[in-house]
Amino acid sequence: xxxxxxxxxxxxxxxILHPDEQARYRTLNRLxxxxxxxxxxxxxxxxxxxxxGRAPYLAQVLPFPCVNVTFEQSExxxxxxxxxxxxxxxxxxxxxxxxxxxxxFRAGGFGAFTGLDVGEFRDRTVALxxxxxxxxxxxxxxxxxxxxxxxxxxxxxxxxxGPAAPDPNYDLVLRIVEAMAADPELTRVDQVTxxxxxxxxxxxxxxxxxxxxxxxxxLRRYRLQxxxxxxxxxxxxxxxxxxxxxxYYDQAHFTREFTAEVGMAPLEYAKHSVRARNEVTAKMLPxxxxxxxxxx
Numbered sequence: 001x002x003x004x005x006x007x008x009x010x011x012x013x014x015x016i017l018h019p020d021e022q023a024r025y026r027t028l029n030r031l032x033x034x035x036x037x038x039x040x041x042x043x044x045x046x047x048x049x050x051x052x053g054r055a056p057y058l059a060q061v062l063p064f065p066c067v068n069v070t071f072e073q074s075e076x077x078x079x080x081x082x083x084x085x086x087x088x089x090x091x092x093x094x095x096x097x098x099x100x101x102x103x104x105f106r107a108g109g110f111g112a113f114t115g116l117d118v119g120e121f122r123d124r125t126v127a128l129x130x131x132x133x134x135x136x137x138x139x140x141x142x143x144x145x146x147x148x149x150x151x152x153x154x155x156x157x158x159x160x161x162g163p164a165a166p167d168p169n170y171d172l173v174l175r176i177v178e179a180m181a182a183d184p185e186l187t188r189v190d191q192v193t194x195x196x197x198x199x200x201x202x203x204x205x206x207x208x209x210x211x212x213x214x215x216x217x218x219l220r221r222y223r224l225q226x227x228x229x230x231x232x233x234x235x236x237x238x239x240x241x242x243x244x245x246x247x248y249y250d251q252a253h254f255t256r257e258f259t260a261e262v263g264m265a266p267l268e269y270a271k272h273s274v275r276a277r278n279e280v281t282a283k284m285l286p287x288x289x290x291x292x293x294x295x296x
Contacts, residue, residue, distance in 0.1 A: 010030040010031070010032060010043060011030070013229065013232075014225045014226070014228075014229045015061055015062050015063060015064055015225050016061055017060040017061060017062060017089070017228060017262065018060065018232070018272065018273060018276060019232060019273075020232070020273065020276040020277045021272075021273075021276035022057075022059055022060075024276075025049060025051065025057040025059070025094060026047050026048060026049040026057075026059065026094060027047070027048050027049070028045065028046070028047055029045065029046045029148055030043050030044065030045045030046075031043060031044040031045075031148055031149065031152050032044075033156075034152075034156050036156055036160040037155075037156050037159045037160055039106075039109070039112075040105055040106055040109030040110070040112055040113045040159070041103055041104070041105055041106065041109060041159065042066070042104045042105065042106045042109075043104050044101065044102065044103055044104070044148065044151070044152050044155070045101075045102045045104060046099065046100065046101045046102065046148050046151075047099065047100045047102075048098075048099040049094045049097065049098060049099070050097040051094055051095055051096060051097070052096055052097055056093050056094060056095035057093070057094045057095075058091050058092070058093055058094075059091070059092045059093075059094055060089055060090065060091050060092075060263075061089070061090045061092075062089060062090075062221065062224055062225050062228060062261065062262070063085065063086040063090050063221075064104070064107075064221070064225075065085055065107050065177060065211050065212070065213055065217075065218045065221060066085065066104060066105050066106060066107045066109070066110075066211075067082065067083065067084060067085065067105045067109070067110035067111075067118060067121065067212065068083045068102050068103065068104050068105070069081070069082055069083070069102065069103040069105070069110075069128060070083055070100050070101065070102045070103075071100065071101045071102075071139060071142040071143055071151070072098065072099070072100045072101075073098060073099055073100075073143055074096065074097075074098025074099070074100070075095060075096040075097070075098060076093075076095075076098070078143070079127060079128070079139060079143075080127070080128035080129070080135060080138065080139035080142070080143075081125050081126065081127060081128055082110075082121060082125065082126050082127075082128055082130075082131045083121075083125045084118065084120075084121025084122050084123060084124045084125070084126075084212050085118070085121070085122055085123070085211065085212035085213045086123055087122065087123055087213055087217060088123070088261070089261060089262060089263065101142060101148065101151050103155060103159075106174060107173065107174060107177035107178075107210070107211050107218075108170050108173040108174050108177065108210035108211055109170070109174075111170070111209060111210040111211075111212075112167045112170035112210065113159065114131065114132070116131070117208070117209050118208075118209065118210055118211060118212040119208040119209060119212050119213075121212060122212045122213060135158070138154070138155070138158050141154045142154055142155065169206055169209075169210065170210060172196070172198075172206065173206050173207065173210045173211060175196070176192060176196055176203075176215075177211065177218065179192075179195070179196075180192070180215075180218055180219055180222055181222055184226070184246070184247065185247075186219065187219060187223065187247035188219070189203070189215050189216050189219070192215055192219075203215050220257070223246055223247060223248075224257070224258065224261055224262070226246055227242070227246055227254070227258055227266065228258075228262060228269065230242065230246075231266055231269050231270040231273060232269075232270070232273040233273075234270070234273075234274065235270075236266065236267055236270035236271075239251050239254070239255070239266055239267065242254070242266075243255075254266065
């Protein structure tokens with residue numbers, strides 16, 4: 001089975017569609033969460049772009065099952081926002097110049113911190129002040145700071161108080177989601193309920209409240225992220241074997257699901273990724289030198 005490796009890594013690319021192509025249009029930086037907030041926050045990230053004089057670019061992502069709080073300054077919008085779990089491919093047009101600083105909460109972490117039903121934010125983006133009224137000054141301070149490290153310090157001073165009290169339900173949800181992310185053998189909800197000794201109804205209720213999406217969707221999303229990552233790395237020589245490795249019923253099942261979510265068939269996606277990677281490689285080679293055949 002495919003390994004589910006870099007979801008928690010600060011340098012991982014899983015979830016980013018066409019990663020080599022995207023890297024030509026924006027910069028991505030990640031910072032670890034400090035110990036005072038690590039109970040609910042995974043990491044911080046920032047994206048910056050300057051496409052003035054260039055055509056807009058559509059950045060695409062298969063989002064993780066978590067809430068992101070973002071602080072943005074761009075030609076499209078400025079402010080602080082709560083971004084609920086996005087159950088479809090996320091597409092963002094990058095145009096002009098702008099930047100976003102984000103807080104990636106752990107799965108269930110935002111619900112544990114706020115006490116809110118995260119299911120209410122599913123596939124929605126709302127102003128941060130509507131969710132945390134005391135956050136007005138936080139947004140202003142973050143947007144006024146220019147460095148990612150400085151922004152992290154500001155955010156951590158706000159969120160360091162953590163959840164009001166220990167939440168055993170959050171602890172359970174987090175353990176389940178972490179197992180889903182790490183174990184490629186977990187492909188069905190009944191496997192999850194058996195391993196963690198919870199009923200399907202309880203599991204669904206907890207996931208709606210803390211994650212914002214159902215357990216079946218979370219399993220599918222991790223599997224799709226694995227597929228896109230492997231294809232982008234060149235694993236397209238035997239799609240039938242890859243389908244089986246990822247736990248799909250057959251290649252047709254894999255192709256249907258991947259195409260519906262990503263917007264192109266697996267082989268097409270792999271070829272697109274190879275072209276983008278070769279373009280990046282070609283720019284790094286000395287003038288007149290060709291890309292080695294094994295990397296074409």
